[in-house]
Amino acid sequence: MTRLLIAAGGGGDAIATALVHAALHGPDAPALVLSYAWERLVVDPLPGPRRAADFTGLTPGPGTLRLVTAATAPRPPAGSLLPRLSAQLRPALGLLDPYDGAIGLARQLHDAARYCGADRIDLVDVGGDVLADGTEPTLRSPIGDALALAACAESGLPTSVYVAGPGLDNEVPLPTLLPRLGPPALRLTAAHTTTVDRVFAWHPSEAGALLVAAARGVRGVCGTRDAPQPLTLTPESADVHRLTLARAMALNPLARALLGSTSLERAEEASLSTCGFSEIARERARAARGEGAVPPALPFDPAAFAIWEAGTAALGVEYVTTRRITEELDLAPSAVRALRDWLATDHPGRAAAPLWRLRPLARPGR
Template sequence: MTRLLIAAGGGGDAITAAMVHTALHGRRAPALVLTYAWERLVVDPVPGPRGIADFTALDRLAPHLALVTAHTAPKAPAGSLLPRLAGGLWPALGLLDPYDGTVGLTRQIQAAAHWCGADRVDLVDVGGDIVARGDEPTLRSPLGDALVLAACAATNLSTSVYVAGPGLDNEVPRSVLAPRLGAPAFALAPEDTEDALPVLDWHPSEAGAMLVAAARGVRGACGTRDAPAAVVLDDSSPLVYRLAVEDALRLSPLAQALALCPSLDAAEKVSQAVCGFSEIARERRRAALLPPPAAPRPPREPDVVLDRYLAFERARRAEGLAYVTTRRITEDLVLTPTEADALYASLATGSPTRRVAPLWRLAPA
């Protein structure tokens, strides 16, 4: 039997699903992870998720089941890291296409279960917004999680919902989630992260990076991109909680309201009614404000980039941070790929204690 897992959100949840699978069944147990191609505008400038029609060279195993491989490619102008992720993770990756709403996702999950020979599903979320009630002031992206939760409930397959690292996505705080989750089922261990660690050298998932770091023993305040507060990594950060799908569904008014939803457009309207916003509409507004692509510029001298980093490091230390994500550095300093590669190589070799993979330790003043 091939185990069937579902990543509740984007690439970070797919990486987390692979780690949860390793913890439960071992590194090389056959598995299929279904995941959205729903990525930040820095990766995919087209708002909303990508569907089957947005890719070439998908491996169509059944009418409602498409695998993403290293040979798959998004159709321009869309972008996606899923093909590269498919080449870097051990489990196979299947594409979740939400354009036919909960009804379509239910068919896709059932087709995947049939292909796997599986009679159960493990639904995995890093951070915990899958059990959001919809009115939390810091909630930003509940729709994808709620859609797959509603779809899993509709399949009649036995489903466990795993929440890893509550609060690590910097949406619903851990203190708010804790009463909803009960006792932890297990903690991710360093050996569970071995396959994910090299992926996070290039993948921008900050929640995934912090979960891996916490599982490997990193403790302290970590700064992420575009978040109001630091995430504190402590002994609770690598914990994983297990809920029955029925219990998770009771906690999510949005997932309940999405039952039998026939399209993504209809799901947007439901999200607006339940949560007061549509994250896809937010993406459309942000995409409309994006400046046109800048003309390529020559890379700055390594010494100039290093000086900028050292000033950044001092400022973050003054804020009380001990660690930062790679994405935070890259985006705050507006680094080109060439500049980023040179800076990270310089930091890793010149001061080896700065690299605490997949995070960066801020040197003390």
């Protein structure tokens, strides 16, 4: 049997899903991970998720199942990191196409289960927004998770819901989230992370990078690009919590509102009603303002980095993601390689893979 898993939010959740699969079933156990192709605008300038028609080279499976391989490519101007991920993750990847709502996704789950010979689903979310009730002021992206949850309910297939790295996506405040989770089912360790070693040399997922760092024992205050406030990695940041599908559905009113939905437009309407916003509408507005434009191709300048580092460390930040450095310094791809080489080779002790350790500010009198 090939295990069937869902990366609830798309993007970096596919990496975390591969990591959780390795912890649950072993890194070599055959698995298929279904994921949305839903990237930040600097990767994919088109708002919202991509559908099967937005790709070439998808491999057809039974019915509606479409497999993503290294030979798959997005049709310009669309962008997607899934084909590159498929070349480096051990589980196979399949595309979740949400344009026919929870009903359409449930059909895809049944076709994937038939392909895998699987009789159950593991749904994995990093951070915990799959359990959002829609009132959290920091909530940014509830639609994908809620649709995946509703699709599992529509499918009738037995489903376990896993929340890895509670709070690492900075969407549901940790004090609000923890009472919803119950005790952890397992704690990730460095041994579980070997399957995703190469991915963070190029993939921008911050929640995924934080999860891997926590599993490897990194502890301290971390600054990310996506969140206004830094978060603190603790031993609990490497925990994975298991919930029943019924419990997750009871906690997520948007998922309940999406039962029976047959379009992504209906999901937007439900999000507006339940959460007060639609992340797709926000992406449309950001794209119209040009916020997804590729930044200037600046070279790496150690002096500019030193100024940036001093200002960031002054905020109490001990570790940062590669994405935060590159986006705040507007580095070109070639400059990112120069940055990595400079930090890893010329400044030993900086690497806290896949994060970077900042040099602490000198105290007065020293």
